[in-house]
Amino acid sequence: MCSTPDAPYWAGKGFSYFCNKDCEYFPCHTVPEGEPFNCLFCYCPLYALGRNCGGNFTYLDNGIKDCSRCLLPHKKESYGYITERFQALTEAMRLLEQHRDEAQD
Ligand code: SF4
Known part of the structure; x- marks a missing residue:
């Protein structure tokens, strides 16, 4: 399969996408029927970035x-x-x- 010159290296690759429909929680978010749903980043790795993750978050009380x-x-x-x-x-x-190191000094 040929890729277009502008396509990122990961486009269409198996390592960048998988959908686990056998998961007991699938889909863990509501999406339109038939829309691709990537399970690769379940437990979002960007959570640790707090307010700088770039996602659609809120902070609870x-x-x-x-x-x-x-x-x-x-x-x-x-x-x-x-x-x-x-x-x-x-x-x-x-x-x-x-x-942490500075606080211990
Ligand atoms: S709001 Fe941020 S941390 Fe939460 S799922 Fe979205 S990108 Fe990830």
């Missing part, structure tokens, strides 16, 4: 981040966005460790 209305990790075309944010996750973890 108890301070918990509520992602129940966000479909970003389940969209087939989100693979590139999510993997591009891994560097931001790495930086967030580095800063967290730095603050």
Whole structure:
């Protein structure tokens, strides 16, 4: 299969999308019938970015981040966005460790 010059390297690849219809919770978010639903990022890796994840979240009164209305990790075309944010996750973890180390000094 040939890809178009503008298609990202991951487009149409098995590693960037799978749909687990056998999951007891499928679909865990309501989507129109027949719409592709990516289960690859179940338990969104961007949760740790807090308000900077880029998704459709709210914060509950108890301070918990509520992602129940966000479909970003389940969209087939989100693979590139999510993997591009891994560097931001790495930086967030580095800063967290730095603050922890400074607090221990
Ligand atoms: S709001 Fe969406 S993108 Fe952000 S952490 Fe939640 S599920 Fe992930």
